Amino acid sequence: MYKIEKTDYGYFLTFEGLISRHEMESWYSDSVKALENPPKSFGVMVDLRNLQTPLPIESQSMLEEGQKYYKRRGMKRSVVILKNEITKIQYKRIALNT
Secondary structure, three states: OEEEEEOOOEEEEEEOEOOOHHHHHHHHHHHHHHOOOOOOOEEEEEEOOOEOOOOOHHHHHHHHHHHHHHHHOOEEEEEEEOOOHHHHHHHHHHHHHO
16 A cells, blocks of 8 residues: 655655555556646655565565656655664665665
8 A cells, every 4th residue: 555645845655565566556657646746846755664575576666766756856855764674675775776
């Protein structure tokens, strides 16, 4: 499950449970819609506390593409809320790749 919420600072993203590639593709499509008219620059807060890990490789690659898209649309900073070391390692690697 995922949520995309517009906020005064930009966007709040929530990912919970096991996110399949299909669901991550839906998140990407919904992100494109949410970012049709974004502010010139914005921040993103990502809540991964209830994400089931490890995140499948196919989902990780789609998350990377989404993160690149947010950056192209104006994301200047992001904050990630994590609960475990595996998620931290995965997300750090994804962030470095983008």
